[in-house]
């Protein structure tokens with residue numbers, strides 16, 4: 001007889017097989033249980049139902065800012081979408097944007113490339129400033145941009161370049177007016193923005209070779225075209241690794257072409273360094289941006305060791321970030337003015353009164369032209385050239401009760417925010433006056449402290465974000481603003497505009513991530529003065 005005493009009534013009694021099974025279950029499933037408990041504690045924002053592998057790519061049109069706006073109208077101002085396998089938090093209201101860009105600025109000061117798949121085809125992948133993580137390299141370059149490259153005194157030194165290039169554009173349009181020829185305004189304006197930047201960054205080589213700006217423009221355009229050929233699914237989708245259509249390889253080849261030209265330019269600067277070193281800052285051959293960067297590159301005591309790739313990539317990013325943004329904004333403004341003759345006439349009256357007709361508007365006139373300033377602001381609101389702001393989280397943070405973790409990616413949809421009806425009355429209308437007058441009372445639910453006319457470009461008020469906000473805001477803001485104001489003013493002062501084959505311009509957005517205009521703006525300039 002088995003004398004072992006089993007008190008079967010005891011709660012502790014377990015059959016040996018049951019014991020083994022229990023231990024196995026605990027060992028196998030406890031970790032999973034823990035993970036799922038932690039997961040269930042994580043609060044994710046709402047979002048649409050995702051498909052396996054592609055996530056939400058099927059819901060995103062090539063006009064990304066617009067399709068994200070449409071989704072946020074359904075799912076709310078903070079939503080989580082999957083771009084392929086990668087989650088992205090999309091913010092579409094000013095209050096949440098304020099949390100990320102201002103209250104938690106440092107925690108969200110890193111960035112990621114928007115076309116994540118593109119980095120494989122980027123020969124300078126780890127030398128980017130625009131996509132850099134928040135760290136020593138980004139801080140060093142930001143300081144250099146703000147103190148030496150594009151701000152304050154450096155901008156003042158380049159005034160003659162901006163004035164000469166703007167005059168050249170007006171003269172060429174005057175010639176077209178005399179010959180009764182049309183112009184592709186977008187192309188002319190890209191040429192203007194490109195020549196100005198090219199002369200600022202490598203003025204010496206441009207002085208020797210006046211064809212250099214268009215050569216560089218050609219190389220940058222080629223790269224942009226190759227990048228644009230990469231379809232949405234090739235960039236974000238599950239097959240992005242395979243480059244099945246070969247568009248990635250072609251982009252790499254175009255970048256190497258740019259690299260060769262830049263290397264040659266840099267070598268020439270290094271050889272000529274001594275020849276130029278005696279020249280004063282104000283001279284045409286004085287320090288340009290390339291000189292400053294090469295000096296830093298050679299400086300053994302520099303805070304950070306710059307590489308040649310850093311310099312080449314920075315120039316590329318400046319051409320990407322500074323040329324088409326500026327040209328597109330001026331083009332949108334002129335298109336809106338052609339479509340709104342009353343606004344055009346009011347602006348022209350202001351310019352005629354303040355500047356007159358014996359000289360062309362100059363940078364120094366801008367502060368005396370409030371209606372021009374309001375038109376520029378309204379253009380930036382309706383047609384932001386940088387409609388999506390990217391941020392990456394550095395520290396675990398709660399935003400509006402949702403958990404955001406280090407590495408999580410954020411898109412702030414500035415396009416949607418600058419059309420939010422909670423702030424903007426008739427957001428689809430082009431109304432520069434909203435930036436002149438305090439808004440009407442607040443029966444419609446708008447904030448009573450809405451001082452739209454006081455909003456500036458610094459991104460302090462996250463309802464107006466044309467140049468972003470916080471640490472990662474655009475370092476080219478002052479340059480961009482000067483060029484857009486003077487070009488729009490000059491084009492309105494000097495010409496009447498007639499559209500080819502129509503009275504109005506069809507202002508459609510281009511497909512892609514940016515906010516450029518889809519159709520070329522072909523129009524006839526008709527000179528208002530005998531000569532400029």
Ligand code: HEM
Pocket residue numbers: 111129130131142150317318321322323325326329384385386387389390465466467468469470471472473474475476477479480481484
């Ligand atoms: C009308 C013209 C321009 C517009 C509308 C514009 C707009 C923007 C926007 C929205 C951003 C992102 C800001 C953020 O994420 O908070 C940005 C970043 C940037 N912009 Fe501009 N920009 C213009 C002109 C320029 C020019 C002329 C330059 C250079 C000379 C420039 C260089 C840059 C760079 C380097 C960044 C990245 C900054 C960083 O990540 O720290 N931009 N720009």
